[in-house]
Amino acid sequence: MTAAFEQLREVAEHAWGSLTRGDTPVITVGTATCGRSAGALDTLDVLRGELAGREIECRFVEVGCLGPCYAEPLVTVSLPGAPTVCFASVNIRAARKIAAYVAGEDLPEELAFATIGPESVPGIPELMDTPVMKGQVRRVLRNCGIVDPGDIHHSLARGSYSGLQRALELDTEARIGELERSGLRGRGGAGFPVWRKWQFCIDAPGDTKYIVCNADEGDPGAFMNRSLLEGDPHAMLEGMIIAGLTIGASEGFIYCRAEYPLALERLAVAIGQAEDVGFLGPDALGPGRPFRIKVKEGAGAFVCGEETALIASIEGHRGMPRPRPPFPAVSGLWGRPTVINNVETLASVALIFQHGADWYAEYGTEKSKGTKTFALVGHVARPGLVEVPLGTTLRELIFDIGGGVSSGHRFKAVQTGGPSGGCLPEEKLDIPVDYESLQEAGTIMGSGGVVVMDERTCMVDFARFFLDFAADESCGKCGPCRLGTRQLLRILEDITQGAGTESDLELLEGLCHNVIEGSLCGLGQTAPNPVLTTLRYFRDEYVAHVESRTCPALACRDFIAFEIDDENCTGCAACAALCPVDGISGEKKQLHAINAAVCIKCGVCSDTCTFGAVATVDAHP
Amino acid sequence: MTTTNLDPVLSAFERRPESLIPLLQAVQENLGYLPPDAMGTVARHARVPRSRVFGVASFYSQFRFNPVGRQRVAVCRGTACHVGGAKFILEQLERTLGILEGETTGDMEYSLETVACIGCCGLAPCITVNDEVSAKLTPMKVRKQFKKARK
Numbered sequence: 030m031t032a033a034f035e036q037l038r039e040v041a042e043h044a045w046g047s048l049t050r051g052d053t054p055v056i057t058v059g060t061a062t063c064g065r066s067a068g069a070l071d072t073l074d075v076l077r078g079e080l081a082g083r084e085i086e087c088r089f090v091e092v093g094c095l096g097p098c099y100a101e102p103l104v105t106v107s108l109p110g111a112p113t114v115c116f117a118s119v120n121i122r123a124a125r126k127i128a129a130y131v132a133g134e135d136l137p138e139e140l141a142f143a144t145i146g147p148e149s150v151p152g153i154p155e156l157m158d159t160p161v162m163k164g165q166v167r168r169v170l171r172n173c174g175i176v177d178p179g180d181i182h183h184s185l186a187r188g189s190y191s192g193l194q195r196a197l198e199l200d201t202e203a204r205i206g207e208l209e210r211s212g213l214r215g216r217g218g219a220g221f222p223v224w225r226k227w228q229f230c231i232d233a234p235g236d237t238k239y240i241v242c243n244a245d246e247g248d249p250g251a252f253m254n255r256s257l258l259e260g261d262p263h264a265m266l267e268g269m270i271i272a273g274l275t276i277g278a279s280e281g282f283i284y285c286r287a288e289y290p291l292a293l294e295r296l297a298v299a300i301g302q303a304e305d306v307g308f309l310g311p312d313a314l315g316p317g318r319p320f321r322i323k324v325k326e327g328a329g330a331f332v333c334g335e336e337t338a339l340i341a342s343i344e345g346h347r348g349m350p351r352p353r354p355p356f357p358a359v360s361g362l363w364g365r366p367t368v369i370n371n372v373e374t375l376a377s378v379a380l381i382f383q384h385g386a387d388w389y390a391e392y393g394t395e396k397s398k399g400t401k402t403f404a405l406v407g408h409v410a411r412p413g414l415v416e417v418p419l420g421t422t423l424r425e426l427i428f429d430i431g432g433g434v435s436s437g438h439r440f441k442a443v444q445t446g447g448p449s450g451g452c453l454p455e456e457k458l459d460i461p462v463d464y465e466s467l468q469e470a471g472t473i474m475g476s477g478g479v480v481v482m483d484e485r486t487c488m489v490d491f492a493r494f495f496l497d498f499a500a501d502e503s504c505g506k507c508g509p510c511r512l513g514t515r516q517l518l519r520i521l522e523d524i525t526q527g528a529g530t531e532s533d534l535e536l537l538e539g540l541c542h543n544v545i546e547g548s549l550c551g552l553g554q555t556a557p558n559p560v561l562t563t564l565r566y567f568r569d570e571y572v573a574h575v576e577s578r579t580c581p582a583l584a585c586r587d588f589i590a591f592e593i594d595d596e597n598c599t600g601c602a603a604c605a606a607l608c609p610v611d612g613i614s615g616e617k618k619q620l621h622a623i624n625a626a627v628c629i630k631c632g633v634c635s636d637t638c639t640f641g642a643v644a645t646v647d648a649h650p
Numbered sequence: 651m652t653t654t655n656l657d658p659v660l661s662a663f664e665r666r667p668e669s670l671i672p673l674l675q676a677v678q679e680n681l682g683y684l685p686p687d688a689m690g691t692v693a694r695h696a697r698v699p700r701s702r703v704f705g706v707a708s709f710y711s712q713f714r715f716n717p718v719g720r721q722r723v724a725v726c727r728g729t730a731c732h733v734g735g736a737k738f739i740l741e742q743l744e745r746t747l748g749i750l751e752g753e754t755t756g757d758m759e760y761s762l763e764t765v766a767c768i769g770c771c772g773l774a775p776c777i778t779v780n781d782e783v784s785a786k787l788t789p790m791k792v793r794k795q796f797k798k799a800r801k
């Protein structure tokens with residue numbers, strides 16, 4: 030470790046120490062995109078205003094997302110000499126109570142979610158003992174929601190860039206060896222061994238090479254990369270610099286989707302700070318060995334997550350894939366050898382160099398090492414971002430950490446891998462989450478999206494949803510994908526609208542295989558997966574749609590109607606007040622009725638009714 | 651209609667083909683959309699044919715060829731939002747604003763579009779209004795939020 034780095038670390042530790050051990054109260058508010066949408070900026074304003082009004086000096090720190098989206102906005106308070114307390118769902122009223130606590134009143138225990146750190150408060154669990162955190166191992170996400178992503182000193186004080194220092198002392202062979210021993214596989218979807226991809230690039234002839242960070246996060250319904258970039262951008266930058274060093278690149282590109290304005294902003298700040306301290310710039314990789322990073326904003330095309338399409342997009346073309354080989358590691362950006370890695374992959378690389386390969390491989394299964402972040406969403410009680418050792422079962426993920434299905438309905442299916450993945454039923458919940466087991470079950474790990482569905486979700490409609498997405502996002506270059514996804518969509522639309530026939534099921538299956546075999550890139554090759562897995566595990570639902578013209582989940586609009594039954598309806602009018610089309614009428618305390626002519630079948634009435642008086646029924650089309 | 655001088659916008663970018671997408675993004679940021687003559691200007695600056703500019707611009711869903719409303723309402727059509735009932739949110743907005751997806755109100759106040767995923771999936775269903783996210787929506791919440799605004 031160089032003297033310059035030691036000095037920097039000292040400054041950083043001082044800055045971090047003054048925050049964690051100072052004598053001014055410190056208040057952190059999670060203001061990542063999820064926190065903001067739950068009102069975190071208003072919460073912050075109220076806290077600032079209240080404490081300024083009471084003339085109490087405080088330090089406010091805006092941090093990223095701690096993970097439990099359902100509990101946003103999250104606020105932590107560290108008073109000098111007192112344990113750090115994390116508060117959940119801090120609305121404006123709660124913010125006032127917290128301000129009072131900072132001003133010296135009693136701790137509002139009912140708002141406390143957890144304590145953070147060694148000191149505890151009786152009756153309040155430590156953060157890692159809360160049900161949502163207990164099964165988690167937070168390594169990649171260790172700084173998210175803890176540090177100020179706008180201050181490199183915080184990340185530095187918590188270990189960032191020490192991996193880079195170590196990597197600088199090793200030679201290429203030792204670096205690759207470390208990666209190989211760690212067992213790290215790509216986190217963007219395919220799970221290709223990272224060391225091997227890098228080795229291909231090292232072996233490829235040429236002096237100019239590039240490293241590209243894939244931050245396109247195309248899986249709709251997943252936000253692992255967004256959270257990490259918003260909460261701890263240095264985690265990824267460090268790994269990217271190590272990659273540049275190892276493959277011999279002096280330039281790197283981050284391809285980040287434009288739909289993530291806050292992540293882009295935080296990246297720009299982080300890159301600027303890394304330049305200021307010399308981790309990036311003319312001598313980043315040693316005297317006279319430059320390394321620079323540029324950010325390229327995506328322009329809204331799912332296919333640009335595919336490596337060759339991503340390259341075309343950076344070069345200023347339409348984002349259309351090309352046949353491989355040659356692989357980008359041999360001929361990539363402007364024809365030069367290029368390594369493309371996902372955000373989380375690069376952040377894991379940094380960890381491996383900080384702590385060593387053995388430490389990293391402590392967790393995981395034989396072929397899938399380490400931890401992985403997942404975006405747990407859908408009908409789950411505790412949606413959010415989680416990190417678990419690979420090999421954790423889906424059941425542990427959904428029920429222990431996620432708290433099971435929300436709203437008291439029954440679990441039906443879980444989708445992993447986004448538009449390229451598949452849907453698994455309850456019987457498959459005990460399989461471990463690793464690359465091979467998921468593939469065996471018909472789905473893929475993907476980048477980490479996990480969508481939970483309860484019994485009210487129609488599996489045919491769900492497959493239709495993904496095919497709609499695939500048909501829309503198909504770049505149009507190859508026929509099997511362009512035409513095939515559209516035809517699959519048409520058939521699925523027919524089935525969900527009551528125009529399907531029994532022969533449609535075989536037609537679907539045959540077409541799925543044609544699209545898989547004939548398509549040029551991963552988009553088309555995987556787009557049929559949602560159809561194939563739902564056909565495999567939920568075939569009876571397809572059959573019901575085409576044979577008896579019913580939707581067993583009572584979800585497809587053309588098959589259902591809503592009715593209010595006269596026994597249970599109390600005439601409370603709660604449903605009428607929430608019906609978006611004013612389609613429910615009735616006198617107060619009298620039986621209400623639904624006007625079928627205007628009903629859009631959104632189901633708000635049956636969700637609202639606490640007396641179970643609104644029934645969803647079959648309406649044979 | 652673009653009598654606006656784009657030179658200050660364009661001059662920040664190198665005159666190379668790979669600047670094309672950033673150039674289009676900057677022009678759209680500036681004008682709100684991509685008028686035909688602005689694409690001609692971009693073509694000259696990036697030193698590529700106009701056909702390529704149009705080809706690239708029409709490929710990516712970010713680019714628009716018509717002016718948009720002052721309030722750009724975008725409904726998430728991602729998986730979590732779909733499972734959470736996004737189609738009812740979109741339909742409600744269509745009813746309340748009186749326009750269909752892809753359209754703009756006559757007074758140029760609102761445009762309605764869809765977006766692949768905002769990354770706020772834990773709080774689905776979501777929309778954005780000029781990049782600001784509203785989460786955990788219901789059709790009625792949307793109806794109230796925009797009814798007020800329409801008056």
Ligand SMILES: Cc1cc2nc3c(=O)[nH]c(=O)nc-3n(C[C@H](O)[C@H](O)[C@H](O)COP(=O)(O)O)c2cc1C
Binds near residue numbers: 215335369375
């Ligand atoms: C249609 C399609 C979309 C993809 N989208 C993404 C994405 O959004 N993010 C990502 O990291 N990888 C995505 N991938 C996978 C990448 O092509 C590539 O495998 C990955 O970035 C490699 O990085 P890794 O080895 O670190 O996983 C996509 C692949 C396909 C076929």
Ligand code: FES
Binds near residue numbers: 771
């Ligand atoms: S699915 Fe709507 S925000 Fe991600």
